[in-house]
Amino acid sequence: MDPNQCRELLIKAMSEGMSYAEYAALNKQLAKEGKTTGPQKEAYVNYTKLGAARLKRWEKMYTPSETFLQTLAARVQAGEQWLVLSETWCGDASHNLPFIAKWTKALGIEFRVILRDENLALMDEFLTGDRRSIPKLIRLSSDFQILSTWGPRPAPLIEHYKAWHAKEDFNKSDWLLFVQDWYNTDKGGSLEAEFLA
Numbered sequence: 001m002d003p004n005q006c007r008e009l010l011i012k013a014m015s016e017g018m019s020y021a022e023y024a025a026l027n028k029q030l031a032k033e034g035k036t037t038g039p040q041k042e043a044y045v046n047y048t049k050l051g052a053a054r055l056k057r058w059e060k061m062y063t064p065s066e067t068f069l070q071t072l073a074a075r076v077q078a079g080e081q082w083l084v085l086s087e088t089w090c091g092d093a094s095h096n097l098p099f100i101a102k103w104t105k106a107l108g109i110e111f112r113v114i115l116r117d118e119n120l121a122l123m124d125e126f127l128t129g130d131r132r133s134i135p136k137l138i139r140l141s142s143d144f145q146i147l148s149t150w151g152p153r154p155a156p157l158i159e160h161y162k163a164w165h166a167k168e169d170f171n172k173s174d175w176l177l178f179v180q181d182w183y184n185t186d187k188g189g190s191l192e193a194e195f196l197a
Contacts, residue, residue: 007144009119009122010122010138011144017083017112017114020104023088023097024097031053031088043089052094062187063102064099064192072103079141080109080141081110081111081141082104082137082138082140083112083113083138084113085138086113086115086134090135091180093134095183096135099188099192100137116132128151135151161175
């Protein structure tokens with residue numbers, strides 16, 4: 001895709017995307033209804049239910065420190081905008097978006113969420129390796145220039161994933177339990193450090 005086409009898609013996504021509050025409400029509503037975004041697979045429905053509980057938990061438990069917010073504010077451009085590609089079944093999204101949403105709200109950064117599977121042309125411009133990994137955050141200037149990207153999870157967890165996936169007896173269920181414990185222990189510390197870096 002040429003840069004102008006990509007810019008047009010980014011402009012459209014920021015214009016039509018959901019606020020975090022709308023995304024979180026959608027996640028919680030779908031969980032109540034036994035539905036999910038994307039394919040209506042039983043596993044995805046279950047992940048959406050877990051996601052709704054995680055969103056609620058982090059929204060209640062996490063408050064960024066003034067020191068963190070001041071340091072992050074010094075690294076943000078005037079008029080900067082953040083866009084995230086996600087799905088309600090995405091475990092990493094449910095552990096990271098509540099943090100990012102609180103930062104953007106506190107700093108007055110425009111923040112929008114769009115669904116990956118409804119925006120594959122844009123997603124394919126921001127692959128992780130050759131994968132459509134989410135959440136994927138795109139930092140944009142006020143005139144829609146791409147400043148940087150982040151995702152799908154904090155760097156220490158990416159390293160854990162590589163080590164786990166290299167094992168011959170890799171078990172996805174065990175990995176998902178490890179991820180849950182890691183996020184609960186980390187409490188957003190690694191995510192904060194990456195955004196300050």
